[in-house]
Amino acid sequence: MHIFSFSSEEELNKAGAKVVIDLLMKKPSAILGLATGQSPVGIYKQLVKAYKKGIISFQLIKTFNLDEYIGLNKEHPQSFYMFMKQRFFDHVNIPSERSYIPDGIAPDFNEECIRYDRLLNKIDLQILGIGHNGHIGFNEPGNYLSSRTHVVELTEETRIANSKYFSSLNKVPTHAITMGIGNILKAQKIVFVARGKEKAEIVFQSLFGPITTECPGSFLQLHPNLVVLLDKEAASYIDEGKIQNIETAL
Numbered sequence: 001m002h003i004f005s006f007s008s009e010e011e012l013n014k015a016g017a018k019v020v021i022d023l024l025m026k027k028p029s030a031i032l033g034l035a036t037g038q039s040p041v042g043i044y045k046q047l048v049k050a051y052k053k054g055i056i057s058f059q060l061i062k063t064f065n066l067d068e069y070i071g072l073n074k075e076h077p078q079s080f081y082m083f084m085k086q087r088f089f090d091h092v093n094i095p096s097e098r099s100y101i102p103d104g105i106a107p108d109f110n111e112e113c114i115r116y117d118r119l120l121n122k123i124d125l126q127i128l129g130i131g132h133n134g135h136i137g138f139n140e141p142g143n144y145l146s147s148r149t150h151v152v153e154l155t156e157e158t159r160i161a162n163s164k165y166f167s168s169l170n171k172v173p174t175h176a177i178t179m180g181i182g183n184i185l186k187a188q189k190i191v192f193v194a195r196g197k198e199k200a201e202i203v204f205q206s207l208f209g210p211i212t213t214e215c216p217g218s219f220l221q222l223h224p225n226l227v228v229l230l231d232k233e234a235a236s237y238i239d240e241g242k243i244q245n246i247e248t249a250l
């Protein structure tokens, strides 16, 4: 595990984008796993900049998003599809048929989970954030975790946290489809991003606490190629000796 912390947002975002750019330079047909939430948005912005400068092309890549709300169609302003479209897909040259996201209004969700799992080729690089309660994708804390794509009931805590995107809490969907922990851990490399003081404890628990279904992020400790990008606040519980110098490492 390589942990880096940054005093500037821009440096963190540039470091995250650099991991993607380096991969695309080596493998223009790379498969990217993408995440919603505020944490990765700055990285997407840097990637859009790099595309506009002609540094990289997304023509040959494929993308798979982690999750989608159940009950929201693609055009719904709060769907994760729309989130990605507005912040990333519309600004780069990813052919739309190569960007996959679970279908939140599928007629049969069991079938949809099976379909998504079949589509999921081996992800080269997964970009990942974390919820305040330790969820990754929408794998919520509890007595068990699922390995494959599945339907999940969102916790009250998650619905409240995500209600900032909706007009009221009762508009936040109660369920979602998410890749499972196994899908996430199968990625060749994971770039895990977290920002802010309110993430400091869960980031510490995830990276150094016991591996437990009560903290889905703790399963990241099992991944052999994990790059952790934190701002100073999110890194504040971590011993400085465990944090690497970006200049020498990336």
Ligand SMILES: N[C@@H]1[C@@H](O)[C@H](O)[C@@H](COP(=O)(O)O)O[C@@H]1O
Binding pocket: 035, 036, 037, 038, 039, 040, 066, 067, 128, 129, 130, 131, 132, 135, 136, 137, 138, 158, 162
């Ligand atoms: N399903 C997503 C997660 O993938 C994301 O990690 C989390 C944190 O979002 P933020 O980065 O805005 O804190 O939000 C959502 O619930």
